Amino acid sequence: MSWTLDGPSWTAGRSRLALRRAPALVIALVAALLVAEGVTYGTVTGTTLYFAVLGLAVVTAWAGVSRGGRRLPAVLVALGVTLTCAGDVIWQVQTSLTGSGADVGIADVAYLGSYVALVTALALMARTRQADRDQRASGWIDALVVFVAALLVVWELSIAATVQDPTLGGLDRVVLSLYPALDAALIGLVVRLLATRRHGERASLAVAVACACWLFSDVVYLLDVDADDLGSLLDAGWLLGSVLLAVAAWPGTSRTSPASDLRHPVSGLARLAVCLGALLVPPTTELVIDLTGGEDASGAVFTAMVTLTVLVFVRAALLVRGEAAARALVRSRERFAAKLSAHSSDAVVVVARDGRLLSDPAPLSALLGVPPADVATTADAVALSGVDPAMATALFTRALEAGGRVVDAELPARHRGEDRWIGARLVDLSGDPDVGGVVVHVTDVTGRRRAEEALAHSVLHDGLTGLANRALFTDRVGQALRRTVRGGGSVAVLSLDLDGFKAVNDSLGHAAGDALLREVATRLRAAVRADDTVARLGGDEFAVLVEQAGDGDDEALLTAARVLEVLARPVALSGGPVTVSASVGVAVGRGDVAGASLIGDADLALYAAKLGGRARVQRFEPGMRAAALAARELEQELRGAGARGEFRLAYQPVIGLADRRVTGFEALLRWDSPRLGPVTPDRFVPVAEAAGLMDEIGAWVLREACATAAAWRHRHPGAGRFSMAVNVSATQLTSPDLVGSIAAALAESGLPAGALVLEVTETALVGDPERAAACLAALRALGVRLALDDFGTGYSSLAHLRQFTVDVLKIDRSFVSAMAEGEPLPAIVRGTIDLGRTLGLEVLAEGVEHEHQARLLAEGRCDSAQGYLFARPLEACDAEALLLEEAAARGAMPAIVPLRSAPRALTRPA
Template sequence: AWSGVVLAALGALGAHVLRYRTSRTGPWSLLLLGFIVYAAATIPWYLVPASGHPLPFPSLVDAGFFLSYAVFAAALVSLARRHRDHDPRASLEVVIVAIGAGTPLWEFVLKPEVVDQSWLVTATLYGYPLVLLVLFGMTIRLVLAVDRPDGAGLLLIGWIVGELVADVYYAVSVANGTFRLDSPFLLLYLASYTCLGAAALHPGSQLLAEVRPARVLRPRTRLLLLGSAVVSPLVVLAVAILRGAPHPAYLVLVAAVMVVLLLARVSSLMVDLAEQRRLRLELQHLAETLRHRAFHDALTGLANRALFTEHIESALRQRPTAAERGPAVVMLEIDGFKEINDTLGHDVGDLVLIAVAERLDRVSRSGDTVARLGGDEFALLLPAVELVQALGVAERIVAGFREPLELGGNPVVVSTSIGIVVADGTQGRSQLLKQADVAMFDAKTSQRGSYRVFSPEQHTAVLKRHALSLELKGAASRGELRLDYQPVMELATHAMVGVEALVRWSHPEHGLLPPLQFIPLAEANGCIREIGDWVLEEACRQSGRWDDAHPTHPPLDIAVNLSPRQLDADDVIERIAAIVQRTGVEPGRVVLELTESALAEDTEGMIAKMVRLKSLGVQVALDDFGTGFSSLSVLRRLPLDIIKIDRTFVAGIAREPEEWAVTTAIIALATSLGKRTLAEGIELGEQLAHLRALQCELGQGYLFDRPLPSQGIDERLASASRPAVRS
């Protein structure tokens, strides 16, 4: 039975090592090696006495047992090192506990049986339980390092406990001469071997060898174990004194050693506590930093959307202090921010965002929350205000952006579109933000640099415009845009000398939409650049197709409107030049029309761009002249080719003396400056007659023709006849 159990344990350990051929089998290989040495030592230990010959004590057999224990200790140390954050200094605790437990074991169990023995016999007898106590402490510490001790760990504890109890019996029986091989106590050895083999075969055996974080014992548990171990020699000494026995000198020595070991461990723990305190402070600081980052915008330092919505919810929970007082949300976007990013770069865009955040922080009131919600969208939360106070904040924001932002010595002019909503007690957080966004979108698509207050009446219209704005993006690439062309006539000869390209949006649901319904949306959402480039390139290519199809007809000028938002882009000149070159159209036949409103925003910058446009060889026309505020001094500096007279003056020229006088003055002014004039909206023959009498050179309107698709212009050119004037 003895040999069968030993061989079974060896087989289980070997099977574990062969089954798991990884780096994690190293500790179990050491356990196998230790048990091989242990099994080899048991052969003479068991067979020699069985043959009737006495086995000397101590002998090489005992040396073999102690060698196996050393290998077992190495295996347990190897397992302990698999745990991250393993502290080798914790081994002192194992030694302290082992000596503390071994002292009463020696004094009360072994020492009375050891009488007149040599020091070698005494050391060997005491060594067995002491070494196994150390192994027991190591096993306990290893198993406790696992979150939930499983069967494999408990079986290892059973193995060491069986060996410990059996070795104590062995030492006592050897000392008093009563040792017998047939003693029932020796069954504990068989039980311990069985536990070791079962631990090797247990599915959880691999978990003990896995690399994992070490679980730190609770300070109270650690203090209890160490305190009990240190007090143990003192208790033994006190018992000896009470018995009247002579004071064993070794107990004083053991107590002194235990105190030294305890002080050494406590000092290392103090260092650990100081390090833990430092790490705790660092973690607290890190947690505060992470919380700040979680609720604040990294670029501007303002509150982010998460913190802003949290503040909205808090403000909504507070009861209004007076009638018509509640939290208000002021939401705003930077007009033309996409163009700033596209033309000046994202670094400059970031500087703009930082400068805007600083300016908003200055105009806000104490107690207001200023936040960057994302991109170029900002918001202010005004707690417990009336509408007039919210309007005052919006006025200050608009006024604050009238001065350019100074970015590294370079002034950048920006404006903001603002939406305002004051809570009336019926909205939740999401609805309040949505209503502020609706009002902001209304401002952005109506007039940049303005503010709007949310009202339920505007909601449906704004939502429709917002949906159109989203659908407008990519309309050119999807082939939904088309051009119509209105003939431009030479008034003296009734000859068609050019066309004006007018864009339409063929919407899949709403049908053909005129430019007034979507160009403001394109300017607001930034896709005016894509649409403007498509219109210019398509018009130039169509001009080339007409030239090829009608070589005998004089080439037509092609007029295209430029939006003020297109002109804001720094690379607009380069893009126009690339389109003209790519399409092969003669530059002198391209007429680029600008409005007076574009001049009003940045006169000097616009004049500089017009000069660069003229350097390309194209013609430049001033559209809707007379409706803006162009002064004579500015007009004289403009590098214009054509001045277009607005239709409001043309409509009353035949019956309103004031309109006739204004039209006369415009034509005279243009003639004196060497500019050609073009009258818009000619619908009646008498209007044409007056314009011809005033020597206006060019005209367009329903009197000649409505805007036509390209095929309609083809038909006009193919007829080779001048369009007839309708009476």
């Protein structure tokens, strides 16, 4: 059992559980004491037990106040119990000293004070139970009605006799009359509290029972009943009331969820019954007086009757006003729903099970764009919407058979000469008395379906040329190969790319390159049959699917010849006519070949065609797979190369263009294979990435580069705070071990994190941008710097600068190599430098090989550069010798001639 008095909820726990059970334990102990007190009533033992129970009630009440945060209602309840105990103690002392207790004395001050405290506590507890003003007023009227009815009863039972008793003084009459009157006030407040109590709250019930116990004892006492007969029962009433009030002061837990902390008042019908029932109290009282021959009380009865009538009338007026407000709210909501429906793109109608339209056809007519009079029946609506009647009937039948489950579908329609899609959602609510039919929700989903079709087309087609993309082309090749299993024939794949396309892009710009690609796509469509598939696989790579009747390659070779012929004609572009050619690889297969494998064979043939010269066709030969075998051989040699010590690092200096001093190095991986000889990174890095070896190799590069840089910085502090750059591949970015490897390398070497620069390319970021961004954020958290390599050659450089936070922009060597002597700085290079400065980034140019390139970059305010003009990639000892020279140039130490020949000296300004 839980008790609450607006106190906080207690969490579960063994000690708190014991505290929560304390009121129940007190009640059990009190019950035992009450029985013992009743048995020993009139003796010293009985009196002792009486005061023991009162003392226990006082302690329990104040303990509850302490546990409940000392809320004011609980404090007042505890104060009321304490004053009651104090009054009994004073009464007992008076009785012991005088031999008999006076009718009215100091004890009555404590008794009446306890009533005042309890009345105030109940008023506070019931004060904020309803937020609405009319509801609060109705609650207080209920309390007044009960108070007047109860006051009339106690008036006839005791107060009238007390007031008319000639043996009592004026003060005695007032004091003795206040007890039942205050009991009636407590009963009224309890009714107010019960009418608005929280669901599951027990304190209100405890207070109600306590007040009833006190009212019983007070009335019986004032009736001057023989104490020998009911003395123990009177004591039990006062004691039990005090104990229940003490228990009500304890906080408790609610067994409801937090959402149920809302008030759950007694229903209006029950509260109205209380008010109307109170009207029966005056005539009932008058009837009892007549039957028992009591004294005439018509004045009191009439006064109570008038008062109750006025209160009940006001209560009924508030009910009427509340009902009118509720009706107005309902009508407002109906108008609100109607306006929403009128301006909605959807329509909701109710249809009888036999197909009759039961609701207003206006929403449906607005959706169809026809007058409401034309939508008289469901059949009319189906006909006007253009939906196939058979499909509509089948959907309606499904809804009837679904047993109240929702059925939905999207139906094609042709409305006013236009193809449309109608979405329908049906649920059979014919058993619901508020609906009585099938609810049909109709939506015009034409726009969404067209958007989905456009999206599907964009996913499977190239956005620039409208041709099939790689995914769609691969799927169609697979389907064509499966058809050869059933119908015979063969499938040919032509893989081709344009010769000289890069020169067109570099000389005329990307807009001209895009125009060229669109023209090539148009010519390829014209050169093939209607059933053949033309695709753009990426860049200037195209493919053609040719289905042949026989097993040879005659049709494929004829198609390839037509392709070369149509592409040989000049293409008119904005910058002038250009002529491009194409290299074509042809592979033929049947159903026993996978689609991807056949496309791969065509790519191998294309590679062989490009090696043999331009504008030629090459048929796939099995020997072309030797290149693939060579790649596998390279992979085998790569495995264990690090453990065998075959890797080394070369270091290319990074030069500040302002003073031509060394600002850092880029660590470049080199592999000297005992079996294959020196292997360039462009050969073995892709193989290592495909084989999953790049994480291990990259970790070694990081450790070696960090250890070397830390050693140089320690030995040559005069060389300045230079940085060490390390390239991070695409596979490393996706590895969960990358951050840990970098942190370990920095910790082992002692290199400051800010001295390490990690270079990533744009192409390494576009595969999984979200994951790449998370990885870069983790790297920046370590304190390392990030550089975007080959800037401008990726897919969406500006978008990446917005998405990925970097510190350095590296201008690709292809832009630097285009800087001719005597010409100004190219606009794309100048724009990149300005962009970097605007974003607060360092700008570094790659591939600087001529002095005029360095001069133009310096004039354009490029920060630093690297390239053969300054130094080729150096071995570790040569790079350290360069640092010695740098330290000497800075004046930090005298120049030291290295033991071995130093590399080419850095070019410094005159």
